[in-house]
Amino acid sequence: MAVGWDHAFFIAALWLVCVFAPARIAVEVLHSRGPRIRRDLQLALAGRQDRYATSEHVTLMVETLFAREVHLPRLAPPDLGGKVIEAASRLSDGALRRGGGSAAVVQAATICATLLQHWTGAVAAGESAGAVPEAARRATAGNGVAPPALWDPSASVQDQWVTLRAVAGLAALTITLTAVYEDCSGRAAEAGGAFRALAEATLDYVDQVGLLLDGPPWDGVEGAAQRELSPERLSRLAETWLGFCAAPPPAPRRLRAFVEAVAG
Known part of the structure; x- marks a missing residue:
């Protein structure tokens, strides 16, 4: 019996020394040095001509531009x-890989900005009007004035926060896509200033609505909505983006649905 216990102790000690300890050290090193290594890769990639040549490069550049240009609001969840x-x-890589080039990237940014203008305007209109009866909301949707999925002022606070977080994410996406276009094309987007102004104003406004803060009424941003989108497409874009933002990560199917909605 003693021999058996001695043998088991020897095996356990050997496992601790040869397997557990090295694995633990490797994990600690990865956690401490991993972000630094990634930052070094991003800095090295930023000056290269082929920085958008692969999907991995695109992701690194998107991370760099997001960190540089986007400041999420206080109500944003950690995973947004x-x-x-x-x-x-996904949108940038798909646009560049399909042969559309930087023009396809700015087209995606334009669609996001157009949806953002409508969505934030719907939030502002709903907050000004208060709760809308169900029959009136159905009539509005039937007339094609505003898709009912954009904002429901009679929804619970929790549901409204889900929507506001999605709107904030859409604003951040608009800024990021605009930055990707300008970086990969080497020129400013024609409506880039309006896109950024709209998105940054939206990021402030969602905090104002969600956290019940004092602030100016929503006025929109002139020139930000560069495309005409049908009410059906606006509703589809909002529905798929809201579904992706609300889902626990990863959510590849929901992201694919949104990407397909942007592609039309």
Whole structure:
């Protein structure tokens, strides 16, 4: 019996020394040095001509531009930044790989900005009007004035926060896609200033609505909505983006649905 216990102790000690300890050290090193290594890769990639040549390069550049340009609002959940980066990477890489080039990237940014203008305007209109009866909301949707999925002022606070967080994510996505276009094309987007102004104003406004802060009424941003989108497409874009933002990560199917909605 003693021999058996001695043998078991020897095996356990050997496992601790040869397997557990090295693995633990490797994990600690990865956690401490991993972010630094990634930052070094991003800095090295930023000056290269082929920085958008592969999907991995696109993701690194999106992370760099997101960190440089986006400041999420206070009500943003911890995983929202990662979801925006994932969506921007997928949209940018798909646009560049399909042969559309930087023009396809700015087209995606334009669609996001147009949806953002409508969505934030719907939030502002709902907050000004208060709760809308169900029959009136159905009539509005039937007339094609505003898709009912954009904002429901009679929803619970929790549901409204889900929507506001999605709107904040869309604003961050608009900024990021605009930055990707300008970086990979080497020129400023024609409506880039309006896109950024709209997105940054939205990031402030969602905190104002969600946290019940004092602030100016929403006025929109002139020139930000560069495309005409049908009510059906606006509703589809909002529905798929909201579904992706609300889902626990990873959510590849929901992201794919949004990417397909952007592609039309």
